[in-house]
Structure formats: C-alpha cells, structure tokens
Amino acid sequence: MQWITIFKKELLEDWRNFKWVWVPLVFIIICIMDPLSTYYLPQILDAVGGVPEGTVIEGPELGPTEAIMFSLTEVSMLGVLVIVAISMAVIAGERKSGVAELVLVKPVSYFTYISAKWAAKLLLVFTAYLIGMLTSWYYVNLLFGDLSASQFIGLFLFYFIWLIFVVTLTFLYNTVVKIPGLVLTLSLITIMAMSAINQIFSFRMPWFPNSISEHITTMLAEGAIPNDLWGAAGITLGLSVILLVASNFILKTKEMAD
Amino acid sequence: MDVFMMLAPLIIIQFLLMIVAIIALLKTEQTNGPKPMWAAIIILISFIGPILFFIVGRRQY
Numbered sequence: 001m002q003w004i005t006i007f008k009k010e011l012l013e014d015w016r017n018f019k020w021v022w023v024p025l026v027f028i029i030i031c032i033m034d035p036l037s038t039y040y041l042p043q044i045l046d047a048v049g050g051v052p053e054g055t056v057i058e059g060p061e062l063g064p065t066e067a068i069m070f071s072l073t074e075v076s077m078l079g080v081l082v083i084v085a086i087s088m089a090v091i092a093g094e095r096k097s098g099v100a101e102l103v104l105v106k107p108v109s110y111f112t113y114i115s116a117k118w119a120a121k122l123l124l125v126f127t128a129y130l131i132g133m134l135t136s137w138y139y140v141n142l143l144f145g146d147l148s149a150s151q152f153i154g155l156f157l158f159y160f161i162w163l164i165f166v167v168t169l170t171f172l173y174n175t176v177v178k179i180p181g182l183v184l185t186l187s188l189i190t191i192m193a194m195s196a197i198n199q200i201f202s203f204r205m206p207w208f209p210n211s212i213s214e215h216i217t218t219m220l221a222e223g224a225i226p227n228d229l230w231g232a233a234g235i236t237l238g239l240s241v242i243l244l245v246a247s248n249f250i251l252k253t254k255e256m257a258d
Numbered sequence: 259m260d261v262f263m264m265l266a267p268l269i270i271i272q273f274l275l276m277i278v279a280i281i282a283l284l285k286t287e288q289t290n291g292p293k294p295m296w297a298a299i300i301i302l303i304s305f306i307g308p309i310l311f312f313i314v315g316r317r318q319y
Contacts, residue, residue: 017312017316018278018281018282018312019312021278022275022278022279022308022309022312025271025274025275025278026275026309028271029268029271029272029275029305032267032268033268036264036265036268040261040264040265043261082309085313086313135267139264142264143264
C-alpha cells in the first residue's frame, strides 16, 4: 500500500510539474523531426533558395526501416538527454530539500521508496516514447512506405530496454550524489563512455547494452530477431536490476544527514 | 500545399509546447532568474526554449 502511495505521489508531482504534458510533446517533435526533414529536404532547400538554377537535388532513397531508425537515433541522443534531465532530481532533489527524510522517517523501506519512484518515472518515459514513436510510425507509413506492426513493436520494445537502463543509471547516481546537476553530468559521461567502449570493442562484446540499436537495425533488415539482440537485451535488463538493488544499498548507507 | 499539410502538426506541437511553458511560467512563483527573461527565451527560441525553461527555469525545491 505504501508503494502505491509513493507511486501516486510521484505521478501527481510530475503532473503538477507539467512533465506529463511537455515530455510527450517533446518526444513527438524529437521522433518526427528527422524523417520529415529528410523527406522534404529538396523542397526545403528549394524554399530557402540559394541553389543555382538547374541543380537537381535528389534526396537519398530511403526505405521505411531506415526512416524509423532516424527517429531512434534522435531518441538515443536528444531523448536520452531529456530522460536524464527529468530524472536527475528525483531522489537527489528530495534529499537536498529534506523531503526524503520526511518520507523515510516513517516505516517506509528504502526499496519501496526507490522502486515506486522508479516505476513512476518509467511510466512517464514509456508513455512519452510510445506517443512519439507512434507518430513517427504514422509518418513513416505515409511518406516512406509500409513498416509492419510486428517490426514496429519489436523495435519499440527492444529499444525501451535501453531506456529502462538509462533511467536506472540516473537513479543510481541520484543515490550517490545530492546535486541534480552533478547527477546529470555523471549519467551523461557514463553513457558516452559506454558508447565509446561499444564502438571500440563491438566485435568482442556483441551483448553490450549500447549495441541494442545496431542489433535492431539487423533485425529490421533480416526480418528475424538475432540472438545477439536477445543477449544484449537480457544483459541490459540484468544490469538494470543490479543497478536498482545497488542504489537501494547506497541510499541505506548514505544517511540523510552529512 | 501538400508540404504545408504534412509539416503543420510539427508547427502546432511546437506552438502547444510554447503555450504550456508560458502557463507554467505564469503559475510558478519563483524562477531561476527574472521572469521576463524566461518569457523571451520561451517565445523566441522555438523548441529548445520551452525545454530549457522546464528543466532549469523553475525553482522546484
């Protein structure tokens, strides 16, 4: 019951913060920006002018799978930035202001406190990401050709596993440091470092969390789920669980008072 | 005309985002920095302006 209370409190807070309004809107823009601008590149250049008379501009010939991967690339950059930014203060801010002490002085376990907040944030991220990707899917079907529902669902759910990891990583840093800005910086540095490691060692470590999007590209091209995608997804989910349990222990050892 | 119809949702959503940010700005008691400055940022910088305000503009705690 306590879990539900904290979960509801978190949803209400995000609603009053307008997060439930602006995060989905931002995700729609992030997801449709790239497919749309790629499709209309010739017209846009034409309207802007400055192109010599007689120049023939041909946009690259893109299929629906490439177009939807554009959306995913934007989500992996701007989307991840927004996700980290909305969860940077979720525990750190409450520890700083003393709200966390007020909650935890009651018989509420640390794990209830963290996991309820985690679930509430994930629900927000899931909703925003779902709305954004559905809009993108609609546009891709309209402009680039059919992308089947099974392909879309596969891509959507597998990439959401990576987003779960991003949220959990931010939660871990939330328990380590108290300053939201520092949480943001540390999370982004970690994600960038992981992506660099992934680029260097991608052949050695096919199951590294960052390789999920590459495997999704393979899945869309081949029409079947590669084994490496299952592996990477499993590893990422496992890591998320470990990070969540770890943040529980870190919060326990770090008492509220300095 | 066709292009406009396709791009219209994008423009409408950016506009909505701006409106929500302005409402949030009016309802917030304390902002990080002067309110007129935030109003200018929200209105003049499309897309990035409202996001900046939502993330760093309000004093939440």
